[in-house]
Amino acid sequence: MMFDHRKYRPFTPIRLTDRTWPDQQITQAPLWCSVDLRDGNQALINPMNVEQKTRMFSLLVKMGFKEIEVGFPSASQPDFDFVRKLITEELIPEDVTIQILTQAREELIARSYEALEGAKKAIVHVYNSTSKVQREQVFGLDRDGIKAIAVQGAKWVREYAEAYPQTEWGFQYSPESFTGTEMEYAVEVCDAVIAEWQPETGRRVIINLPATVEMSTPNVFADQVEYFCRNLRQRSDVIISLHTHNDRGCGVAAAELGLMAGADRLEGTLLGNGERTGNMDIVTAGMNLYSQGIDPKLDFSNIKEIIEVVEYCTELPVAARHPWAGELVYTAFSGSHQDAIRKSISYHEQHHLNHWEVAYLPIDPRDIGREYEAVVRINSQSGKGGVALILERDYGICLPKWMQSEVSRVVQKASEKSGSEITSLQIKALFDQHFSHLAEAWQLQAYDLHTEAGCVQGVFKVAGQLPPLQGQGTGAVEALVHALEKRYAVSIQVIHFDESALTQGTDAQAQACIALQIQDENYAAITRAEDTSAAALQAVLSAFSRYVQQAPAQDLSA
Numbered sequence: 001m002m003f004d005h006r007k008y009r010p011f012t013p014i015r016l017t018d019r020t021w022p023d024q025q026i027t028q029a030p031l032w033c034s035v036d037l038r039d040g041n042q043a044l045i046n047p048m049n050v051e052q053k054t055r056m057f058s059l060l061v062k063m064g065f066k067e068i069e070v071g072f073p074s075a076s077q078p079d080f081d082f083v084r085k086l087i088t089e090e091l092i093p094e095d096v097t098i099q100i101l102t103q104a105r106e107e108l109i110a111r112s113y114e115a116l117e118g119a120k121k122a123i124v125h126v127y128n129s130t131s132k133v134q135r136e137q138v139f140g141l142d143r144d145g146i147k148a149i150a151v152q153g154a155k156w157v158r159e160y161a162e163a164y165p166q167t168e169w170g171f172q173y174s175p176e177s178f179t180g181t182e183m184e185y186a187v188e189v190c191d192a193v194i195a196e197w198q199p200e201t202g203r204r205v206i207i208n209l210p211a212t213v214e215m216s217t218p219n220v221f222a223d224q225v226e227y228f229c230r231n232l233r234q235r236s237d238v239i240i241s242l243h244t245h246n247d248r249g250c251g252v253a254a255a256e257l258g259l260m261a262g263a264d265r266l267e268g269t270l271l272g273n274g275e276r277t278g279n280m281d282i283v284t285a286g287m288n289l290y291s292q293g294i295d296p297k298l299d300f301s302n303i304k305e306i307i308e309v310v311e312y313c314t315e316l317p318v319a320a321r322h323p324w325a326g327e328l329v330y331t332a333f334s335g336s337h338q339d340a341i342r343k344s345i346s347y348h349e350q351h352h353l354n355h356w357e358v359a360y361l362p363i364d365p366r367d368i369g370r371e372y373e374a375v376v377r378i379n380s381q382s383g384k385g386g387v388a389l390i391l392e393r394d395y396g397i398c399l400p401k402w403m404q405s406e407v408s409r410v411v412q413k414a415s416e417k418s419g420s421e422i423t424s425l426q427i428k429a430l431f432d433q434h435f436s437h438l439a440e441a442w443q444l445q446a447y448d449l450h451t452e453a454g455c456v457q458g459v460f461k462v463a464g465q466l467p468p469l470q471g472q473g474t475g476a477v478e479a480l481v482h483a484l485e486k487r488y489a490v491s492i493q494v495i496h497f498d499e500s501a502l503t504q505g506t507d508a509q510a511q512a513c514i515a516l517q518i519q520d521e522n523y524a525a526i527t528r529a530e531d532t533s534a535a536a537l538q539a540v541l542s543a544f545s546r547y548v549q550q551a552p553a554q555d556l557s558a
């Protein structure tokens with residue numbers, strides 16, 4: 001049998017019984033380092049060319065990144081050329097430090113420094129694998145042998161730097177496959193590298209802990225980070241950075257718990273591009289902070305541009321459900337969600353809340369340049385609240401609650417029939433066709449109302465009704481209903497009626513909504529006119545005209 005879980009063994013967590021990280025809270029942004037141009041790039045089907053790299057670099061700078069790993073210049077000519085371009089064309093802002101990656105091999109380190117010649121400041125990032133699997137199966141070396149690679153690499157990094165004294169150098173070391181490394185051994189290797197670099201003299205030294213492959217639940221990773229931070233000899237002299245991957249889908253969660261466990265800095269990529277399932281997604285991690293009221297120190301306000309550049313440079317699409325950024329992540333199709341969003345937004349406006357707390361919308365989509373239009377979209381899963389929101393928001397049509405249901409029923413039917421989404425324009429067209437369109441023959445041209453013996457007597461001149469309709473009742477609407485009942489020999493019940501003045505003054509507008517029950521069917525209409533009486537009378541005629549349109553000819557005795 002191929003699909004056999006017994007082939008795998010559970011990850012053995014470290015023993016840490018006095019962990020403190022679960023009680024910590026993240027209260028400020030970490031130092032960020034983008035590795036889009038290196039780890040992101042090395043995972044692409046088509047690695048970025050110099051033009052794509054330049055475009056990505058500009059975006060990263062614009063967003064506020066202060067440390068950017070720009071490539072592996074000893075690995076390929078485009079990477080080398082790109083680093084040269086940044087330096088010779090002076091494209092690196094004063095407050096931005098570029099970083100490059102190299103293996104702990106002298107020729108690669110030498111070539112890396114060649115690429116960096118002339119940089120005002122730069123971080124040289126050297127790595128080697130330390131995990132048991134890599135030691136035994138890839139390098140065929142014992143612990144001492146692997147530590148020797150790290151220390152020798154650190155030594156070359158320091159020595160070559162001395163040949164370029166005009167540059168302000170920072171050094172970074174990664175015990176690659178840290179999560180598969182015995183923790184006391186990871187500490188031992190890093191202590192040795194740090195001793196080589198002497199951060200106590202003021203040099204910026206970063207120890208970067210990679211979950212090169214995500215192997216455990218994020219809490220186990222946090223235990224590893226806490227253990228490491230507690231036991232590192234010169235903890236206070238170095239910056240602890242995390243570099244998580246997303247193999248189990250928890251790259252961001254692991255990074256967050258790792259920050260709680262004592263790390264200072266996070267490496268990741270925009271929207272999570274990177275090896276296999278990708279690197280830790282900085283957009284998600286940053287927006288997670290933002291949504292908690294913490295300044296992420298990165299600007300995500302133009303998410304559209306971020307997506308455009310990432311898709312252009314990686315040639316990979318961003319998923320519609322991608323956290324914070326995907327096309328559909330601020331959109332509700334389902335009825336109860338739409339209803340709650342509509343009420344919650346209106347509650348917000350009415351109560352002038354100065355903080356954001358809207359049902360189903362963890363942030364205000366407008367903060368990242370998303371339109372409110374997309375928040376509610378209509379299909380067969382939607383309810384009256386969503387349809388009402390669209391008519392109100394896009395066309396200024398406010399419906400009474402009972403009428404929302406009538407309109408929603410029509411929209412739902414259309415959506416079920418088409419099996420697809422119904423756009424705002426289609427909703428408006430359905431609304432006009434079923435509720436507000438007024439046939440020529442049913443236009444109210446004039447009316448006369450007078451009271452006789454406590455009863456309103458009405459004469460109604462309607463385009464297609466000769467002679468004029470005549471009826472009586474306690475009010476104008478009842479008089480017109482009576483007139484129609486007489487002429488068409490039907491019984492009519494007014495089951496809903498609402499009218500409202502929309503504007504005031506000389507060009508005032510009134511709106512009336514009515515539902516008539518005729519032979520067990522409901523016919524609803526909405527109309528607007530200069531005054532409330534005209535609007536109400538026209539609404540009756542409009543609703544009745546719908547009955548006439550549908551009723552079999554033999555039922556119409558007029």
Ligand SMILES: CC(=O)SCCNC(=O)CCNC(=O)[C@H](O)C(C)(C)COP(=O)(O)OP(=O)(O)OC[C@H]1O[C@@H](n2cnc3c(N)ncnc32)[C@H](O)[C@@H]1OP(=O)(O)O
Binds near residue numbers: 074076128176
């Ligand atoms: C987890 C990560 O993402 S790490 C970054 C990985 N990124 C990349 O590899 C992208 C760019 N890499 C490359 O273009 C190439 O691998 C190069 C240019 C760096 C090296 O190329 P090559 O030397 O031709 O090939 P390759 O990478 O297979 O070299 C493997 C050799 O380097 C050794 N090696 C691998 N990593 C390291 C390291 N970090 N430090 C020292 N030696 C290393 C291996 O043991 C192996 O040695 P061997 O030849 O004695 O068996």
Ligand SMILES: CC(C)C(=O)C(=O)O
Binds near residue numbers: 039127177210213243
């Ligand atoms: C070089 C290191 C930081 C790396 O990319 C990884 O381990 O994933």
